[in-house]
Amino acid sequence: MQLAAIVEALSLCPHGDYQGDALIKGGYCSDLLSDVMGKATARSVWVTNQVHTNVVAVASLIDAVAVIIAGGVGPEQETLEKARDMDIPIFTTDLPAFEVVGRLYGLGVRGAVRGG
Numbered sequence: 001m002q003l004a005a006i007v008e009a010l011s012l013c014p015h016g017d018y019q020g021d022a023l024i025k026g027g028y029c030s031d032l033l034s035d036v037m038g039k040a041t042a043r044s045v046w047v048t049n050q051v052h053t054n055v056v057a058v059a060s061l062i063d064a065v066a067v068i069i070a071g072g073v074g075p076e077q078e079t080l081e082k083a084r085d086m087d088i089p090i091f092t093t094d095l096p097a098f099e100v101v102g103r104l105y106g107l108g109v110r111g112a113v114r115g116g
Contacts, residue, residue: 001023001024001107001108001109002020002021002022002023002024003018003019003020003021003022003023003024003045003065003066003089004020004021005107006024006045006066006104006107006109007020007091009103009107010068010093010095010100010103010104011093012068012091012092012093013091013092013093014089014090014091015075015080015083015090015091015092016080016083016084016089016090017084017089018066018089018091019089022065022066022089023043023065024043024044024045024065024066024109025041025042025043025044025065025112026041026043026044026045026109026110026111026112027044027045027046027047027101027104027105027109027110027111027112028040028041028044028045028046028047028111028112028113029046029047029048029097029100029101030046030048031048031049031050033050033054033055033058036048036058036062037058037061037062038114039113039114040062040064040112040113040114041062041112041113041114042062042063042064043063043064043065044062044064044065044112045064045065045066045067045068045104045109046058046059046062046064046066046067046068047068047070047097047100047101047104048067048068048069048070048097049069049070049071049073049097050069051069051073051074051075051076051079052076052078052079053076053078053079053082055067055069055075055079055090056079056082056083056086056088056090057082059083059086059088060086060088064088065089066088066089066090066091067083067088067089067090067091068091068092068093068100069090069091069092069093070092070093070095070096070097070099070100071094071095071096071097072092072093072094073092074092075090075092
């Protein structure tokens with residue numbers, strides 16, 4: 001599935017530029033950064049409630065297609081600057097993470113886990 005289709009279907013708010021034709025191969029949802037680093041697969045979309053700069057570092061490490069910050073919270077300005085510098089698309093939504101994941105699943109995005 002292409003990123004643009006997810007952005008449109010979930011009415012996500014982009015914080016910066018993104019490649020709409022980027023292909024998503026799966027999804028992962030966690031707020032525990034070590035969990036994401038150890039289990040999320042490359043080319044996934046990551047759903048979280050975290051807003052700090054470490055989110056961008058972890059997203060880069062796992063080669064995430066995008067980060068969706070759920071629950072109506074916004075990323076810190078420093079996070080947005082780092083995301084722009086590292087070319088990591090950040091999106092926000094007022095939907096709770098549970099709802100985001102359910103909608104992604106309904107669109108055909110499946111959980112992607114390494115080593116599990």
